[in-house]
Amino acid sequence: MTTTDMEISARASQVTPSLTLSIDAKAKAMKAEGIDVCGFGAGEPDFDTPEHIKQAAITALQNGFTKYTPSSGIPELRAAIAEKLANDNGLSYKPTQIVVSNGAKHACYNAILATCQPGDEVLIPAPYWVSYPDMVKLAGAEPVIIPTSERNGWKMRAEDFENAMTPRTKMLILNSPNNPSGSVYTRDELEAIVDIAAAEDIYILADEIYEKLVYDDAKHVSIASISKDGYNLTLTVNGFSKSYAMTGWRLGYLAAPEAVAKAVDSIQSHSTANPCSFAQRGGLAALKGDQQPIADMREEFDMRRNYMFDRISKIPNITAVKPQGAFYVLVNISQLGLTSQNFADRLLSKANVAVVPGAAFGDDRTVRLSYATSLDIIKKGLDRFQDFCRTL
Numbered sequence: 338m339t340t341t342d343m344e345i346s347a348r349a350s351q352v353t354p355s356l357t358l359s360i361d362a363k364a365k366a367m368k369a370e371g372i373d374v375c376g377f378g379a380g381e382p383d384f385d386t387p388e389h390i391k392q393a394a395i396t397a398l399q400n401g402f403t404k405y406t407p408s409s410g411i412p413e414l415r416a417a418i419a420e421k422l423a424n425d426n427g428l429s430y431k432p433t434q435i436v437v438s439n440g441a442k443h444a445c446y447n448a449i450l451a452t453c454q455p456g457d458e459v460l461i462p463a464p465y466w467v468s469y470p471d472m473v474k475l476a477g478a479e480p481v482i483i484p485t486s487e488r489n490g491w492k493m494r495a496e497d498f499e500n501a502m503t504p505r506t507k508m509l510i511l512n513s514p515n516n517p518s519g520s521v522y523t524r525d526e527l528e529a530i531v532d533i534a535a536a537e538d539i540y541i542l543a544d545e546i547y548e549k550l551v552y553d554d555a556k557h558v559s560i561a562s563i564s565k566d567g568y569n570l571t572l573t574v575n576g577f578s579k580s581y582a583m584t585g586w587r588l589g590y591l592a593a594p595e596a597v598a599k600a601v602d603s604i605q606s607h608s609t610a611n612p613c614s615f616a617q618r619g620g621l622a623a624l625k626g627d628q629q630p631i632a633d634m635r636e637e638f639d640m641r642r643n644y645m646f647d648r649i650s651k652i653p654n655i656t657a658v659k660p661q662g663a664f665y666v667l668v669n670i671s672q673l674g675l676t677s678q679n680f681a682d683r684l685l686s687k688a689n690v691a692v693v694p695g696a697a698f699g700d701d702r703t704v705r706l707s708y709a710t711s712l713d714i715i716k717k718g719l720d721r722f723q724d725f726c727r728t729l
């Protein structure tokens with residue numbers, strides 16, 4: 338047998354490589370050739386991890402904290418996460434209900450694996466974070482996409498949820514603040530959604546990774562804090578990547594009813610085991626230490642958000658809703674008559690600007706621009722973006 342004859346499982350064959358990473362790779366390759374590319378593709382903060390967090394990990398390494406830890410994470414970190422969820426989110430979780438994983442991505446995947454199986458449907462409002470449908474497929478379940486509209490701020494209405502439900506619906510995945518739209522669900526909207534979920538005992542996977550990045554009057558509300566039913570049905574995912582600029586550390590967590598947390602612990606203990614020992618010490622320092630760096634990053638993002646949105650809203654034939662969270666502006670390009678992939682490819686090759694096509698997020702009418710890059714690059718990139726749109 339040659340390596341090209343090797344059989345790939347049906348499970349692996351149905352997942353597609355992440356489109357967001359492939360555009361990023363193309364832009365990086367152009368940069369490596371010396372081309373001046375303005376990258377709006379980034380899905381991570383452009384800031385460095387705050388110094389005191391790095392120092393905690395360095396100290397842990399120097400002190401030989403380099404061995405296996407409990408699979409679900411060190412007890413101090415699980416306790417600190419429980420405290421954070423109580424203080425910031427009004428949620429009461431015991432440390433035994435918390436599993437620390439290798440990023441929020443891993444926490445989402447674990448949560449889906451622990452609760453969904455063949456025959457189950459999982460509802461995902463679009464535009465969605467690129468990995469959800471593939472995670473659902475890897476679990477053998479079926480992703481069911483609920484389209485949303487720009488008119489409704491790219492948010493799923495309670496009636497959209499109700500209409501998409503079937504007897505096979507097992508879970509709803511709700512991501513607020515949202516990647517890619519930057520929309521933030523209000524308490525009223527979440528209450529209506531939780532009521533519907535509670536009537537049919539549908540789990541809610543609440544991906545709250547962007548919770549610290551909200552702007553203007555928007556408030557982040559944790560779905561599990563809505564009601565007792567909400568608490569019992571919600572699997573809350575959060576992490577350190579976006580709020581503390583720690584994407585490379587691979588640290589996130591799940592907080593859930595005890596039975597789900599136990600199942601996730603078992604899955605994790607047989608697959609990856611514990612997240613990196615000294616990264617966990619960094620995570621502990623992040624939660625316990627000075628929170629000012631988070632506020633500073635949020636302020637900088639807010640300034641860039643205002644700039645980017647103001648410029649985009651003046652360009653003819655494209656539209657956008659002002660994002661209230663995360664670090665993206667979702668631009669509706671449907672009036673231009675191109676697919677999102679075609680638009681993104683042409684923009685990159687003709688104007689040296691990288692954006693992510695909405696097809697990656699299940700909405701071909703859009704492209705996503707990230708403002709997790711310097712204001713200078715944002716200015717230059719938007720000049721080029723504007724000129725490019727005018728040529729269409």
Ligand SMILES: Cc1ncc(COP(=O)(O)O)c(C=O)c1O
Nearest residue numbers: 380440441442466516576578589
């Ligand atoms: C909505 C959403 N959830 C989860 C993640 C994954 O975060 P982590 O780096 O903690 O795995 C991302 C990263 O882009 C994201 O945008």
